[in-house]
Amino acid sequence: MSFNIKDIAKLAGVSPATVSRVINGTGNVKDEKRDRVLKVLEETGYKPNALARGLIHKRTYTLGIVVPDISNINFSEFVKGVEKEAKEYGYNILLTTSGNDLNREVECFEVFKEKRVDGIIFTGTRYTEKHKTVIDNTPIPFLVFGQNFEHENIISMNIDNKKAAYEATKLLFSKGAKNIAMIGGPLWDRAAGYDRFMGFLTAAVEEGLNPNNLIYEEGDFTIKSGYELMRAILDKQKVDAILAANDFMALGAIKCLLDLGIYVPKDVQVVGFDDNIISGIYNPSLTTVKIDFNRAGRMAAKSIINKIDGKIIKKYIELEYKLIIRNSTK
């Protein structure tokens, strides 16, 4: 049994308008009537229909968010941050997952359009012409996390992946690495794939390595691919240091090394990316580039809400990162 505003009005012996005024604190209502309304509100547990409200105000207080995979700890931390901050502003989140599939991403945007979300937060790895077109046809504030989308009217948020990878690589060299290899992401992933590779490459060349002999194995950010690619690298060449484009692959690589009786960091040093919850307690604990996804999520929510409110905000937000040195490096 669900009440509407007329039911409440009838029960309280007032007009629907008065009930509305009481609920929203708009306009003046005589105390006696207000009390009567309040009482009925209490008794019935009435909640105004957000659909009807949204129809009038053209505001749903809902944010649409699309992530490739919510079970990936980075994204779930991000979403956690978004949800927390959004809630403080009275927003809820409509969560969708894309599996990094372009078509599914587009479907998500369409759903967001239908459901009239007030803002969209998108975490994806590609940025194609199709994205551009869809976004242009979606008159909803839009924020991209994890990629530098150069597009009008879009907020993008990212870390300087090239710089971070450069520093991580330099760290390995400073710890005595000579033969370094990278287990990276797909190069079409501009940020976590390409940019991190570029940082690695730049540092390696700077250290006098021949770029043509550099080993770069392209993984998919899973533990499994880290494990398998580590094995592939060992088959090809002797290495004493690995830069992985994320912690999962780094942990997979370490697991592979340990299984083969190769010591970390004595024989091979390993550095990852992200600082997963597990990286600190692994044996050995993992040296990594920490990205605070939770904070990123909070910032993303705040930014998009500011944009919704018509406030002027920066088009590009650079996130911080931090090298966490643990026991997988010397």
Next chain:
Amino acid sequence: MSFNIKDIAKLAGVSPATVSRVINGTGNVKDEKRDRVLKVLEETGYKPNALARGLIHKRTYTLGIVVPDISNINFSEFVKGVEKEAKEYGYNILLTTSGNDLNREVECFEVFKEKRVDGIIFTGTRYTEKHKTVIDNTPIPFLVFGQNFEHENIISMNIDNKKAAYEATKLLFSKGAKNIAMIGGPLWDRAAGYDRFMGFLTAAVEEGLNPNNLIYEEGDFTIKSGYELMRAILDKQKVDAILAANDFMALGAIKCLLDLGIYVPKDVQVVGFDDNIISGIYNPSLTTVKIDFNRAGRMAAKSIINKIDGKIIKKYIELEYKLIIRNSTK
């Protein structure tokens, strides 16, 4: 610029009713007019307003879901399953987090009520009178995961925690354990706390242990608490086996043991619960009770949607679990 159905009608030179018929495939429309409408639809990228639709149909095709913490891999796997299945039925999910806080849980329910979600999936650890009252006043199909809520009109879904903990404990004894301790959850957590403790207790007593001397440390399911409670246990008594109420605490316990130079499983065997993504690659890999959260999520979504559709469904759904034996036991 957002179009409405009248705009489309005008552009196509037909009435709004006809546009509606074309969009929904309801009623007959002359081919020529249909084509004109379709063309305009295509050109404008028009999407019907789901708020207006929901107002009429009293269906939002949205599921509300509340989890204590989305960054916990168990819950994110669960949500992933829910989202996947829900999407196949044309539903989206409104995600909220509660931090296991009763007040926040209630707030989530209120929001769901306002936003007129079609069904609610709740994962919580307590079941109080307040829950009962709120649920009674929420005329929305309701499903609880992870607890056995005995309440009319609610679907609940869970594993037999007592039995699972019993079997895990028995496993430790069968591998030669003599002095066993448990790092459990809070006992007010009926399922993951209390029931698992009861299974542990039953098995221990059956093996002839004195229940009064049994060590049970109450943790909060975090790696940190596993670590600290392991240390606390070692200070108290010599143990050769640990049953932890989840993998995080089990991993924390192992980390503590290793830090102290105690070998796992040689000196102390450890069993966890859940089978986290990381448990298989930890050193040593963790023996655990596997719960398929993703599958649970899919089942939850399917059940609640069936209920929304008025289909008759089971009031209690028992989930399977499976002992995964790895290297943290002998």
Next chain:
DNA sequence: TTGTATGCGTTATCAC
């Protein structure tokens, strides 16, 4: 201070 009437964007029910 209060109530009535209108409109938000749809769909469904009627007439035509």
Next chain:
DNA sequence: GTGATAACGCATACAA
């Protein structure tokens, strides 16, 4: 086959 029109539940302009 098609087009007006009345809901859906609410907020607001306007009248009283």
